[in-house]
Amino acid sequence: MNAISNRLKKYGLRYDDLYDPYFDLDVMEALNRLPREIVDARNQPLKRAMDLSMKHEYLPADLQV
Template identity: 60%
Template sequence: MAIATGSSSLLKALLNPKKNVLAAMHKSSVDHRLRKYDHDIKEALDRLPREIVDARNQRLLRAIDLSMKHEYLPEDLQ
């Protein structure tokens, strides 16, 4: 079991941008590519009716809340 724990902490260290220069470079690259879409997403949301945007925001908030609680959406709402 100690091997699994050691490899898990090694993996976390390798993927942590604060500890690994390559991970930081990758994070920066992905961040730069995703920022290109910010204007397009904002424009698309501006074209949608307000109630659809509000429903989308509620779903995002629910997803964030469930993620923080480490819970799944109930079957009847999926």
């Protein structure tokens, strides 16, 4: 878990960001209960990480969590 967390940090993600709502019904229910703005805010870092991964880049060190 620590090794994965260190790699995710380079993309600005945390280990908890990887929970898949389609795989875990509890996560799906929790996300359904949240306001849409919060769900969108949760998805923004995931989109940014996918973009960085496609470009073969990392977040600048000052923006990494």
